[in-house]
Amino acid sequence: MRALRETNAKDYTAEIIARIEPSFGPDAVRRLIGQRTVFVATIGGRLVGTASLDGSVVRTVFVAPDVQARGIGKLLMAEIERTARERNISSLTVPSSVTAETFYARLGFNAVRDSYYGDERTIIMERVLIERT
Template structure:
């Protein structure tokens, strides 16, 4: 049974970078490690240092999910590609990822983006499928498998 939680979604600020990095690294190590080797987790983790996240905030539309004053999740939109969707392990399966994705979709629709693509981890494939994304193809970066998934957005007209 999913317990929903009082959660606010807002645009990330530069001073959120350390907290976003911490959420991503915890989720990688505690959740994604079931589906990926330690080497892959460490390699991916190096891409999400505080400094790297700070750069992403400057180049993508980055959202955070906040409970109280704690950043518990993040998702970003890079053109029509959904990237870096992570929720802290202790609050997963409470609807936070769904709230983040709803904000991504609203933003995409406002920008007249017709469809979204997400390079889903093996870990997150069923999450995206439940949100209406369809697997298009597998993609490999060395031995790291991701599933490229797409969803056509509803035409608001």
């Protein structure tokens, strides 16, 4: 999956990328549709982005490199947030790659802690949707 390598190569080793690539492929997304709420973005019939909601956890957010910075990821995340609010989910958590940390921060997510799987660093980020009183 060349697109994942192009997007994350500056932040992750080739070994880490090879290990996580299968999680973002078409077959993986198809399997997840039965387990999570999955959103996809298309342009002219071409699948260019995906995001999913697994309870209160945002997962598998990805936009094809050639269409990044056009607002597709932001639109996918708006759908995630809308759905979460409809379900009365009080906060969203996202295990962010180093590459995507700034993207999520711009959407109001705050870094909570780092998580490591071997040498793969993931930033656990959270966004409160419903203030508790």
